[in-house]
Amino acid sequence: MAWQWFHRLGSPRWFYQKSSAWLPWLGGAGLILLLVGCVWGLGFAPEDAKQGNSYRIMYIHVPAAFLALAGYYIMAICGAIGLIWKMKLSFVVMRAAAPIGAALTFISLFTGAVWGKPTWGTYWVWDARITSMLILFFLYLGVMALSGAFSREQSADKASALLALVGTVNIPIIYKSVDWWFTLHQPATLKLTEASTIDPSMFYPLITMIAGFYLFYAWVLTLHTRSLILQREWRTQWVRELLGQSSVATGSTR
Amino acid sequence: MATETMATGNEGGAGDNERLEAANGSGFFTLLRTELLLALRSRADIVNPLLFFVTVLAMMPLGIGPDPDMLARMAPGLIWVMALLATLLSQEALFRGDFEDGSLEQLSLQPQPLYFAVLAKVAVHWLVTGLPLAVLSPMLGMMLNLPSAGYLPLVISLLLGTASLSLIGAVGAALTVALRRPGLLLALIIMPLYVPVLIFGTGTVQAALDGYSYSAQLAVLAAILAAASALAPLAAAGAIRISLDH
Amino acid sequence: MTSNLPGSLEVRDLSCERDGRPLFSGLSFSLEPGSAVQVLGANGAGKSTLIRTLIGSADDFSGDIYWCGTPYPSALPRMRQSLLYIGHKAGVRRGLTPLENLAWYGATRSDALRALEAVGLYGYEDVLCQQLSAGQGRRVALARLFLPSAPALWILDEPLAALDVGGVASLEARMSGHLAAGGMVLLTSHQPVNLESLLQVDLANYQVPWVSGADHLLDLQEVHSGD
Known part of the structure; x- marks a missing residue:
């Protein structure tokens, strides 16, 4: 029973049809949370005693950094599922997750640099976290470059899944070694297991933003997966029917 | 001469048992011997990475100036980064020849796990690149004005570290072997994975130069090597099977 | 056999x-x-x-x-x-001699020499395969079929x-012999x-x-x- 469900989930067509029902909820809830979080965080949260208003970039920076790392694991886990159970859909999600994760990593690097200028007086320092983030960005780029280099989709899927897995094994080692390399860095301000060091009035908008980013991520990932499914399956009857007659023209120009 | 060694290595068993024997443990040393023979026959592949290593390092003072103090400060990092690049560039060819002539496919069909074949190839790659690089490094240290306390840790860290580099790079080489021009792509996907080795490699030398004990850094390098030799050939073997089905 | x-x-x-x-x-x-x-x-x-x-x-x-x-x-x-598989790519290493190639596939020296003779490469056993012609390289691979240790x-x-x-003709004769001995092709x-x-x-x-x-x-x- 469960197995059957698993295999149905593996079918890109099934996913495409089911996911259209999730999309408005994911997107709507995500956007509402982001909007609330932004207004709350940027408009109503108190000013920081030391950093003034510039700390507010944290409301973008921290959620983006969270998801940049989580996104890599999501990508790698999808790749592993694809490799082990030969699930087509899983590979598609993995491929869709790579550019989104890379974009989020870039956003967190960029916002970090913007935040760094008023705080440390420079856009870039070779701090442990920034360096780790940069290496994560390179790991994403590597997966994307490798998957783009193959002409066969199946080979691209398997090869990039394997690379993502190798990266996953390495990420903790890379983080630890970069940490060791640069022991002088800001202590983590947000630890979900311990009491937070930041004020609740600043913390709640941040949590809202993180939740909003997660939902937004899920929404974008679903959207991108759907478009990749259409690109891959454009020769099948169901996609042609879905897209109507116009599919003939778009199909042949691909 | 070389033919003799190959033949004597195989004269032990009766003809019928040869294949079965190759499937057993003795197969690893047959693989190792063949790889070594092949490596020694293509000398350019051995010499070129070393020449690259020396040539590019000789460019460094020209680029950053001949100030001995500055060179001494930069020497560990420069030597390590160049060792990284030399290993990486030489690794593109690791599986290429075997892929193109079909012997990689034949290896993948052996009852013996591909793991050992990869391990043999990587071991030989290290013997002809990493080992000479490490041996050569004191000379470059001298040219870059490396203080005398740095020589021993430099050589030891390079011996341990380049073996890890060869192992990790083998995964990238296996992933890209079916592609036509993998050179830059190989660097792009493997460089981030080299980071820990680079950090602890230079860290070893730096610690020695600062007058501290460097055994902890060496222990980490050894641990990385142990983990890499267990996992990297597995990943590379999987990557080879993916590339063969390209 | x-x-x-x-x-x-x-x-x-x-x-x-x-x-x-x-x-x-x-x-x-x-x-x-x-x-x-x-x-x-x-x-x-x-x-x-x-x-x-x-x-x-x-x-x-x-x-x-x-x-x-x-x-x-x-x-x-x-x-x-x-299994003995010979694919589109012959599986012959260019940096090895025909004799070494067959040894890599687990042949003894005397068996390998006989097999090379059977495919018409007598006298080439110590030449590096990269110096042989494409057809000769192919023959080195086919020589594996002429080894007495060839699998079923x-x-x-x-x-x-x-x-x-x-x-x-010689390959067909070899395949017939293999089939007669209970092999499969x-x-x-x-x-x-x-x-x-x-x-x-x-x-x-x-x-x-x-x-x-x-x-x-x-x-x-x-x-x-x-x-």
């Missing part, structure tokens, strides 16, 4: 696809000791995919393949012990390509092969019809003709 126990290769209702395009389906045949199968089919019909599936390098297939009654993929380690199941992709008339070839008890499997008979309306692939051409 053969170094392994005789087995049999059985293919039941095999369907393969490549890059989402179905190649053939419902393919069934069996290869018993002493018999040979020639796989026929146009370019792109799926001969290479079939061979890759049979040697266990590709696993996107539906249907069953059995070696000695055990299904793939659990039968693969045992099947590979009895031969899967050969276009073994007759690039061989002259004499080479073809599966080969692809565009030219007729002179072997007794040769079963011909034409992949053209197993092509997948284009089913419209089902969740099935349509041919590229059909889409292109639509605009």
Whole structure:
């Protein structure tokens, strides 16, 4: 029973049809949370005693950094599922997750640099976290470059899944070694297991933003997966029917 | 001469048992011997990475100036980064020849796990690149004005570290072997994975130069090597099977 | 003669696809000791995919393949012990001599010399393979078939390509001898092969019809003709 469900989930067509029902909820809830979080965080949260208003970039920076790392694991886990159970859909999600994760990593690097200028007086320092983030960005780029280099989709899927897995094994080692390399860095301000060091009035908008980013991520990932499914399956009857007659023209120009 | 060694290595068993024997443990040393023979026959592949290593390092003072103090400060990092690049560039060819002539496919069909074949190839790659690089490094240290306390840790860290580099790079080489021009792509996907080795490699030398004990850094390098030799050939073997089905 | 126990290769209702395009389906045949199968089919019909599936390098297939009654993929380690595969790429290392190449495949020196003589490479045994011609390189690979330790199941992709008339005759004689000794041969070839008890499997008979309306692939051409 469960197995059957698993295999149905593996079918890109099934996913495409089911996911259209999730999309408005994911997107709507995500956007509402982001909007609330932004207004709350940027408009109503108190000013920081030391950093003034510039700390507010944290409301973008921290959620983006969270998801940049989580996104890599999501990508790698999808790749592993694809490799082990030969699930087509899983590979598609993995491929869709790579550019989104890379974009989020870039956003967190960029916002970090913007935040760094008023705080440390420079856009870039070779701090442990920034360096780790940069290496994560390179790991994403590597997966994307490798998957783009193959002409066969199946080979691209398997090869990039394997690379993502190798990266996953390495990420903790890379983080630890970069940490060791640069022991002088800001202590983590947000630890979900311990009491937070930041004020609740600043913390709640941040949590809202993180939740909003997660939902937004899920929404974008679903959207991108759907478009990749259409690109891959454009020769099948169901996609042609879905897209109507116009599919003939778009199909042949691909 | 070389033919003799190959033949004597195989004269032990009766003809019928040869294949079965190759499937057993003795197969690893047959693989190792063949790889070594092949490596020694293509000398350019051995010499070129070393020449690259020396040539590019000789460019460094020209680029950053001949100030001995500055060179001494930069020497560990420069030597390590160049060792990284030399290993990486030489690794593109690791599986290429075997892929193109079909012997990689034949290896993948052996009852013996591909793991050992990869391990043999990587071991030989290290013997002809990493080992000479490490041996050569004191000379470059001298040219870059490396203080005398740095020589021993430099050589030891390079011996341990380049073996890890060869192992990790083998995964990238296996992933890209079916592609036509993998050179830059190989660097792009493997460089981030080299980071820990680079950090602890230079860290070893730096610690020695600062007058501290460097055994902890060496222990980490050894641990990385142990983990890499267990996992990297597995990943590379999987990557080879993916590339063969390209 | 053969170094392994005789087995049999059985293919039941095999369907393969490549890059989402179905190649053939419902393919069934069996290869018993002493018999040979020639796989026929146009370019792109799926001969290479079939061979890759049979040697266990590709696993996107539906249907069953059995070696000695055990299904793939659990039968693969045992099947590979009895397998001699010569693919499109010969598996001859250019940096080794023919003699060393055969030694790499586990041959003794005297056996290897005899095998090289049988394929007409007498006198070339110590020349590096990169100095041999393409045809000679191919012969080095085929010399594996002439080793007394050659295993039971031969899967050969276009073994007759690039061989002259004499080479073809000698290879056919060798394959006949192998079959007579209880071996098995599966080969692809565009030219007729002179072997007794040769079963011909034409992949053209197993092509997948284009089913419209089902969740099935349509041919590229059909889409292109639509605009």
